[in-house]
Amino acid sequence: MRGRGFLGAIALGLVASLLPSVPVSPADADVPRAAAKGYAPVAPVSALHAALESNLKQVRSWLDDGDFDSAEQTAHGLAALAWLHGFQGEDAWRRKTSALRDACAGLSTALRRKNAAACDRAMRACSDLLAELAKMKPAAPTSPVKDFRPPGPTKTWMLLMDGAYVDGKTSTSSAELERQALVIAEEVNVVTWLRADPRWRKMTGDVRAAALLAAETARKDNRDAARKAFKTIYTRCEACHNENKR
Numbered sequence: 001m002r003g004r005g006f007l008g009a010i011a012l013g014l015v016a017s018l019l020p021s022v023p024v025s026p027a028d029a030d031v032p033r034a035a036a037k038g039y040a041p042v043a044p045v046s047a048l049h050a051a052l053e054s055n056l057k058q059v060r061s062w063l064d065d066g067d068f069d070s071a072e073q074t075a076h077g078l079a080a081l082a083w084l085h086g087f088q089g090e091d092a093w094r095r096k097t098s099a100l101r102d103a104c105a106g107l108s109t110a111l112r113r114k115n116a117a118a119c120d121r122a123m124r125a126c127s128d129l130l131a132e133l134a135k136m137k138p139a140a141p142t143s144p145v146k147d148f149r150p151p152g153p154t155k156t157w158m159l160l161m162d163g164a165y166v167d168g169k170t171s172t173s174s175a176e177l178e179r180q181a182l183v184i185a186e187e188v189n190v191v192t193w194l195r196a197d198p199r200w201r202k203m204t205g206d207v208r209a210a211a212l213l214a215a216e217t218a219r220k221d222n223r224d225a226a227r228k229a230f231k232t233i234y235t236r237c238e239a240c241h242n243e244n245k246r
């Protein structure tokens with residue numbers, strides 16, 4: 001991230017020299033220190049919570065349409081977010097989020113079996129657990145997570161980011177725009193860890209920086225500037241898609 005200052009640059013050099021597997025050259029100055037050390041959240045826990053709520057609603061809406069396949073695809077994203085939620089706190093928080101993960105797994109099974117009654121039960125379990133989690137105030141993890149291995153195919157995380165982007169772009173309030181920008185920042189913060197390739201990490205770092213900037217602009221409640229900054233996120237997404245054309 002920019003503006004880390006002189007001492008930060010020294011620390012970055014130090015980390016880079018300790019971790020030869022993650023080369024950090026001046027050209028990669030935007031690769032944040034955190035990426036070299038391990039995963040650390042960049043958004044408040046409330047952003048992920050909102051993303052979980054909105055994905056759960058999306059599953060419900062596919063089910064109401066009788067579209068089990070789309071519901072199942074969305075439930076993959078839900079499970080991935082539940083997993084990520086576990087990294088936003090410690091002990092008690094982790095136990096509760098692990099129950100949420102189990103509930104999400106139950107939901108996936110029910111969806112695969114196209115068992116509507118079991119889906120309803122699993123969705124109720126998910127939303128009850130989310131409500132309990134909303135009342136907890138997790139202490140932020142004290143150190144970055146080394147050996148961070150996100151589950152699921154790349155596609156699952158891409159579809160999550162896409163959903164947040166669409167929700168943000170069509171939102172009518174600065175608060176909502178800020179929330180969706182933070183959701184993207186946290187999700188791309190995970191995508192970083194899907195590949196060790198420095199180019200991949202640089203490009204995910206670009207999306208994260210653009211998303212955090214959009215969130216900050218929205219926080220200042222400057223709607224036009226925030227919308228513009230939000231759209232810039234997508235140009236960073238496309239930069240990577242252009243490089244990864246198959």
Ligand code: HEC
Nearest residue numbers: 154155158161162165184200203204207236237240241244
């Ligand atoms: C670092 C590279 C990179 C960045 C950054 C990136 N993507 Fe992707 N994206 C990919 C790759 C690779 C695929 C192909 C994934 C696959 O299906 O295996 C992909 C696929 C997708 C897809 C198609 C998923 C499907 O198969 O239906 C969508 C939608 C998408 N990305 C959205 C986004 C959005 C939105 C952002 C930014 C917020 C973004 N991506 C940022 C690399 C990236």
